[in-house]
Amino acid sequence: MKRSVIPWLLAALLAALALALPPFAQPVQYHDFADQRACFGLPNCLDTASNLLFVLAGGGGLLFLRGAAARHAFTDLRERALYAGFFGAVALIGLASGYYHLAPDNAGLAWDRAAIMLAFMVWFAAIIGERIGRQVGLRLLPLLLLAGLASVAYWYWSETQGSGDLRFYLLMQLLPILLIPLLLWLYPPRYSGGWIIPAVIGLYLLALLLDLTDHAVFALTNGLVSGHTAKHVVAALAALMVLRYLRRRRPVFF
Secondary structure (H helix, E strand, C coil): CCCCCHHHHHHHHHHHHHHHCCCCCCCCCCCCCCCCCCCCEEEEEEHHHHCCCHHHHHHHHHHHCCCHHHHCCCCCCHHHHHHHHHHCCCCCCCCHHHHHHHHHHHHHHHHHHHHHHHHHHHHHHHHHHHCCCCHHHHHHHHHHHHHHHHHHHHHHHHHHHHCCCCHHHHHHHHHHHHHHHHHHHHHHEEECCCHHHHHHHHHHHHHHHHHHHHHHHHCCCCCCCCCCHHHHHHHHHHHHHHHHHHHHHCCCCC
């Protein structure tokens, strides 16, 4: 089987599986976060304030891209634009998630998830461009953005109908997590430092685990920090790892 077919075959199988599974509802207690303490008049203080890390990570990435050092990280200015979109979306996550945590509800969560999808899909398109080909990544970008944002819109609409369905939102998160390592294995790198890319995915998976164990982490740390706050810290660190990848990488010529 040609290597170019494998990623798309896996994507099709995952999409078919999502369609075959019954609707997957968001837990009714999702907005009941472990740490609901306020400080300095700020509701849900640590969960809210920790989103500043995303703004700092996104802003740091944008500043790097504007500097002279960024010239060594790209062989094509269109790739630079993709990463500008990624870091802009990371900063937007901080704003949207901070807004959501002031008074958690599904409407605020929809903005948070939309920003996450923007960052995820732009980064996915950038990796596709670096491994398969620039034109492939650029052509897929609008489709990926449309699919990612549509998955959030569908989830929110399903919640308003009283039968929430997370299947397609989870699918659009799962696709990059599974396909990016596959692309790294199947295609040679065009830039050095590619080992950082799986580290980014690993940190994001850790962030998801911390989110799932929100209350357990809060109890384990005797109320010092919750799993959800720790999730923000680790996810922002993942964005900084993308910045580190760009700072350290150089074109690879064969």
